[in-house]
Amino acid sequence: MIEAPDLSLAALTPLLFVFGAALVGVLVESFAPRHVRQPTQVALALVGTVGGFVSTLLIAGRSEVTAGGALAVDGAGLFLQATIAGLAALSILLFAERGLDPAKSAFVASAAVPAGSPRDRELLTDERVQTEVYPLATFAVGGMMLFVAANDLLVMFIALEVLSLPLYLICGLARRRRLLSQEAAVKYFLLGAFASAFFLYGLALVYGATGSIRLSEIRESVSTDGTGTLLVLGLGLLIVGLMFKASVAPFHTWTPDVYQGAPTPVTAFMAACTKVAAFGAILRLLYVAFGTADWTWRPLVYGIAIVSMVVGAVLGLTQTDVKRMLAYSSIAHAGFLLTGVIGLGGGTGSGLSATLFYLLAYGLTTIGAFAVVTLVRDGDGEATQLSQWAGLARRSPLTAGVMTFLLLALAGIPLTSGFTGKFAVFRAAIEVGAWPLAVGALVTSAIAGFFYLRLVVLMYFSAPAEDGPSVGVPGLPTTIVLAVTVAATLVLGVVPGSVLDLADRAATLVG
Amino acid sequence: MSDFPWLLAMIAVPAVGGAAVAALPRGRDAAAKQVALAVSGLVLLLAVLATVAFDTGGERFQLTTSVSWIPAFGVDFALGVDGIALVMLLLIGVLVPVVVIASWADTGPEGRSMKAYFAWLLVLEAMMVGVFAATDVFLFYVFFEAMLVPMYFIIGSFGGPRRQFAATKFFLYSLLGGLVMLASVIGLYVVSNTELGEGTFAFDALRQLDIDPGVQKLLFLGFFVAFAIKAPLVPFHTWLPDSGAQAPIGGGVLLVGVLDKVGTFGFIRYCLPLFPDASRTFAPWILGLAVAGIIYGAILAMGQTDLKRFVTYTSIAHFGFIALGIFAFTAEGGTGAVLYMVNHGISTGILFLAVGMLISRGGSARISDYGGVAKKAPVLAGVFLVAGLASLALPGTNSFVSEFLVLLGSFPTRPVFTVVATVGIVLAALYVLLVVQRTMHGPSRGVVVDKPFPDLRRRELAVVVPLIALIIGLGVYPQPLLALIDPAVAATMTDIGSDPAGTTPATAEQGAN
Amino acid sequence: MDPVPATGLLAVSWLLIALPLAGAAVLLLGGRRTDRWGHLLGIATVTASFVLAVLCTVELAGTSGRSVGVDLFTFISTGRLDVSAGLLVDPLSMTFALLITGVGALIHVYSVGYMAHDPARRRFFAYLNLFVAAMLLLVLGNSFVALYVGWEGVGLASYLLIAFWYTRPAAATAAKKAFIMNRVGDVGLALAIFLMFTQLGTTSYAGVLGSVGLLAGGTVTAIGLLLLLGACGKSGQFPLQAWLPDAMEGPTPVSALIHAATMVTAGVYLIARSAPIFDAAPVAQTVVVVIGAITIMIGAIAGCAYDDIKKVLAWSTVSQIGYMFLAVGLGPIGYAAGIAHLLTHGFFKAGLFLGAGSVMHGMGDQTDMRRFGGLATKMKTTFVTFGLGYLALIGFPFLSGYWTKDAIIEAAFDRGGVSGYLLGGVAVLGAGLTAFYMTRLMLLTFFGKPRWEDGVHPHESPAVMTLPMVVLAVGSVAAGFVLVQLAPLADWLAPVFGEPEEAAAPAIPPLVVSVLVTVVVALGALTAWVFVGRREVPTTAPARVSLPVRAARNALYADRVNEAVFMRPGMWLTRALLWVDDRGVDGVVNGIGTGLGGSSSRLGRAQTGFVRSYALGMLGGAVLVAGALLAVTAG
């Protein structure tokens, strides 16, 4: 008689909530009549994500390893899960926006129809929408939340796939510019699969070296019989796999293409949530499994951080597409986040809470920024060309103002959440003596400042372009998103105290 | 009376006022002006009352307000002023209303509504007050950076033809410096964390730290770069001519008159007291830059063909004097330097305004387009001359006292640098009189003939008269300001290990030993 | 030595300065409203302070020690520096005060007529008042700082007055030149003050002059030389003499008051005032006398060659001030003599200028002497007064110049030794040259055939102009006798310079000296008559002249030198720096920007859009990562 592994359902509520919602969503998709699907699916997805969010708050403070040691439910995990769920809820709202596109949805009516075919053209304006995107997204959210709680390389891998596979799909579901969208999907898929192969091989090597895939056990074996070549190689490959998801240079190459090609709400979702999830996993891997041997990977991460910041900042300078520009900005931010990871020191530094806060702040701001992108439209969908934004401030001061504020936050100007986050992570880095890294980061953020500024200059100081884009009137969902993100960006910049304390209290990793 | 939160009020009033102006419906420019004038006038009143409430004999920092802001970082929202900051607040209080009146008739490029301009002016005022009134380094930094935003929009939206370039250059250059400083700010916090057990940003606490010299050097450089860009010292100056030339006159006045002072203020408020050893180590180099700036700025000023650029280059020369006075580490030099900050704000302010009045008539900033203005607009010419004389530090004008003090104070410790700097006063005469001759004297030429070129109007007189009054008044009787500044500088000298009482005469020393 | 606090009338001696200053303020701020009565106010204020000066002098004479201090308010007090705005009323300062206000008042009166037709007459009087105020501050101030303030104040006034007719480019340029060259001198003065503060911690006369003894020899010399630099700038002494003749672009009363009688003598005052310093610094003194001697010659030589009546007088001023420098450079025996000459010179040179002005007035503002001639009959008063001034200047026996100049020459010889003879010789030679060029001037202007331009009808000037000339003429005749014989100035100034000491054994008996001088002067005059008086004078200066004459016409190329040494390199430097700033400093800044942009687009190429190259990138990255980790663990 084998007894079942301990399973603390309470600790798993968030996950159960989200996955439950996703599964129900599948059923709805297959059985509910078409006209009720859209509202039902949106409702379901929101219930799932918001429910997940709330339940994490309810069980906040728990710190245990459960599911037979496969899952670690701890402060950091819950904080990240909450962040993911919350950001996901906002993204879902963006998905659900029906006011902007004349066809009432950003997603393709029928993905199976070849792009550009007569049928496709007639479907373009058809108000019929496919709703599979909601359960898919919900599954991805579940995968992400699982990812950050994984206490076991296998679970981590499964979670990785669970969050990736739906994303691959929904990247290709744009209603307009379908060629770009599909190309983005293909690229994301192939490269993602390629990366997960690396991750998997790393898993295998680590398993071979330590005889276990449980993070805690890896930690023990590392501290007892040191780090052999096999183990180190494994670690390297695992890092590659995770860095890919976090879009850290030099594994960033997919990011700009996919961000540009994917439907903007999806881009927002990926930019915010995927990053959070990936960094959650990175933190776990590096500190729970390899924290005692941090001397092995610290120099590497140090270097990668610099590369990522420089690549992001420099390549961003000459972008001509807003979404692409934001993609490079997200690469640079990945670098800044890594300074926070460095700042974790021997796991004691303030780096963990700093990183948690930064992820939250960055996620909110970036969703807001993409939300604004969805507003600025011309004849065929969103006007993402920088040149089209010229003189936007005259057309719609409010939109321009919101965008400017969010950009300043991304640039890290004081009184915005971006500044608080930067301050936190750089402080962490300097505390552990990594001041050259911090200085480098600061210089690169000055460089990055240029391209954020470029957009501001265009919007405010340039004469409006002829036949420029119109600013759509956002429906309720987008309005909520904008309100929340802007408010949060401001609050986290002006009175971040409480949230910082929260992150501080949450900053524990078990396993 | 002194427990009223003067400083908080001086930040809140313009901030709220700015928001109010921004909230006005489109096209209500007239209302915007009136509100802006009223608000800035109120701030001036507050500044004066605060000065009355300030006790020169009392604590170093007074009128303090402090509430915990971000406990996680040990940051307080702490305000307070010593004499140095207080005189700067007075300067702000005076200049902003003047600028508002001076910009009364301005019209934005491409027919922009000037409403935003006045809103930004008020926001800028709030930020400037904050930057001088902060006694918490983090808070100081926040204002230091946030201050860029309004000025960025003032230049970028209401400036000259190349305003986009100028605004971006201004913002990025300053941002770069600021971020480098941020590294030092954090470093300072970390040091305090290790020394005091819990990190703090409170200036007075940080002043007590004794920091390992090596670390001091690094931290000092971080702060120095930011301030050297802000001030600006040669060779970090090239953003100023661009910004100054493109900025609208009002913005230019505040940019050169107040914003740049944040740099020199930073030297004396933060660099010296926090990093005495490093300051002494680097002093020779900085003095080199300062003196180079005096000569370099003056010579370049002579070579300028654009009136606004001319003014900015004269300022670069003046900032050299200020830095000289600060890094000479004598009470006289320091006091002179601080007084210089105020005086330069006034004298360059009026010079900039006079230039603006010229340009508003001639419609050109090229020096060569003018000539013989004195014939057609004698009063304007007179004002320009007075401004010029003030900027060449003629005795009887305010600048003389400060420049004289700076040189006299620097001579005992740094004779060589001072001698070179003193040559600068000849160059100053040269560049001022050159421009006066080209534009004001000789037969009327260029736009002076083509355009109507009326003499000063009532509103314009209202702009210049108070400034001229200050120029003469402070030139004849600077003592009140000196009395304010003296104790603060003395305290700084104690921090850096110089004799707070001033320079001991060489002969007296011989007598002593 | 320390001045006693002021009482009675002296306590309000600050009114001396305040009155003209108030006048200036009213006239400048009042604007056109004051046009009608502006000039009267100007005269009133100056006259008032003259009267006050007289009364003060009388009272001062009564006080013991004849040195009274007036403390007004604290000007600058910070650190160890404590400058109080205060006055020092003593024989020296009052002597100057009298000269300034007296001659000043006369010239104000004269200007009423001279500027009658100028629309900006009010402004003119405002500036004149401003000048008088600044000059009085210069001489009455009780510290070197106060002196410095007045020093630059008069500089400003002179700038404004030279550029009074600013629409003339020449005037504007001359004014600028004057101010700049003065500033060069001011640098010296300023540095001297800094040095005093560094060494003694004070800048007041009492403090500094009282404790010269504490200073090291080198320091004293340094201070002395720096002060001298300042003096040279103000007084148009070598090497800073070039601005003074150009300053004649200003209206003639200005030349008379500022550039002849008062301001340019400030240098002499400075050196006399700092007597203790110079007495303690023989080297500095030597430099003073040498500069004095050189300047005597430069001025005299240049004076011989010019045809512009005002410029000749200007060069003569330069050379006469050279005499004064020579005198004060000689130390105790010379101070009184120098001041005496300064005063008499004030009278006759002012008179000469006013005369010249009167001539120009009658000749339609013509200044070229080759266009004058035969005016003696046309303008009798002018001729007589001018003639008296002329005689006084060349040292015609028993007129002012005779007494004071001879005293200086004697003192020069009394210095003894080679240097004594050298200096004395130069002085005598200078006297001869003076006689030459002044006689030439007289002949060209008042004698010979008329060479007037057509349509010029010379006429005597109105009484308001001639009256001051008459007064000054009287001064030119009598002042010397009064100051040297009747009521020796030396005794009056004793409290400042100490009791006058007679040279133990005069190298050459005074009588011999005066005879010698008189003879040389006569010779000079005769030569002039031989060269100029007997012949027909061409109305245009002959082009083909001997080298020395050409050199003299170019004022010994002083301007050329300035141009070659300062102006051209300066312009070149400016251009060079402009380039450096634009391409160099700013080039780097902008270059970084463009460079980043360029590298950005170049790196961007790596983002080819091909999945397979992305995969390659990732594989490469993976290899690097693995390599790095292995390197770390292995190493």
Add this chain to the structure above:
Amino acid sequence: MTLTNYLVLAAILFTIGAVGVLVRRNAIVVFMCIELMLNSVNLTLVTFARANGSVDGQVIAFFVMVVAAAEVVIGLAIIMSIYRTRRSASVDDANLLKY
């Protein structure tokens, strides 16, 4: 015969797969190469499982297969859609997004 050989073989297979991804144009083939990499990992896993004398590795291998299958579904769907649009499965043709 030692287990090392298996590991080496797996490594070689992995490399072949990786190189294949780099050199082949046809999306399907590229995808198959990735599958090859996954399976090489499986081989590694089971080898280590034997070496460590635990079954974990083999269990993991099963998981991997399942995941791979899922990947196939998604992948083929995506590739199909783009193929139907472009009438070509060459990954090099999907090149609109760059720089």
